[in-house]
Amino acid sequence: MMTPTTPPPPREALAYLRAKGYKIAWDYRDLWKEEHVRAFTVAKAMTQELLMEIRQAVDAALAEGKTFKQFQDELEPLLGKRGWLGKVLMEDGAMVELGTPRRLKIIYDTHMRTARAAGQWVRIERNKAALPYLRYGLGPSREHRLQHVQWEGLILPVDAPFWDTHLPPNGWGCRCRVRQMTERQASQRGGVSEAPEQKTTLWENRRTGKVEEVPVGIDPGWNVHPGKARLSHTQTLGKEKDIEFRSIVGTIR
Structure with missing residues (x-):
């Protein structure tokens, strides 16, 4: 129990x-x-x-x-x-x-x-209707990446593009986190921030040979939003099942 x-x-x-x-x-x-x-x-x-x-x-x-x-x-x-x-x-x-x-x-x-x-x-x-903002915060690590320190206290809307690639964790050992906030709480913390410039650097995956742009401050491979990616995958599976169902039902005489 x-x-x-x-x-x-x-x-x-x-x-x-x-x-x-x-x-x-x-x-x-x-x-x-x-x-x-x-x-x-x-x-x-x-x-x-x-x-x-x-x-x-x-x-x-x-x-x-x-x-x-x-x-x-x-x-x-x-x-x-x-x-x-x-x-x-x-x-x-x-x-x-x-x-x-x-x-x-x-x-x-x-x-x-x-x-x-x-x-x-x-x-x-x-x-998000009641808590429309997210605030970036540092975790309890002894040392923090410089870029993560620069994002500490950043307040942006839940749907801001920044979170597509910068929702913590943002790398190996990263303990950063976000806190969801009301409009009043965001205002008390200084209001909505200006979205930071998202600089990128080229990185080669030596296992596959592919080259991609990775945001500065994010470890390669971590610039993905696990929540949105899972939702997208679930929606894709749902559409595939719908198509399969319609194809089967459509063949019944």
Whole structure:
């Protein structure tokens, strides 16, 4: 039974995580941006059974509010049985990290934060009539990226294009966040900000050879809005199912 002090499970974030399929990949760059919205992947986890165990651990951590230490302590014995702990020496002489503490922390942080961001966006959309603004805030990191510091306190409408690429998290280890605000709250904080100039830089994905523009201050691959991307994917699936349904019904005589 849930105690009064236990926070409720984050339903929207769990829905985002549980809607994903699986994708085996050697490198995180093998899947890109919106592809991570559709598929759960962990670089170098090369069997679906292994991916399923890691995903179940992430799911439990998200649903039950587990700390990274709890996540690590529960997952490591399972990974050990599958030989996916520590580092391994490849045939070409390269040393590859598998389930090291550093990588497990990245796995935990990345999946938890993106799921929560997607879940938060569902609530933002639901409440934007009463809370039409978002305020960018720095998280509890010891050090912050210069660009993220410059965005701290920025207040823009929920539908501002800026959030399409700059809704936190905005990179590996980024703990930035947004707070939804009423018009009065925004006014008390100085009013709506002028949207910052969105400078970009060219970046090459050496796994695919593709070159793209990435906003300055955003890690490559993180300039995607998980909430909107999931909504777009859901709408596309719905349209495909409608087309399939009409085609089947249309053949009945």
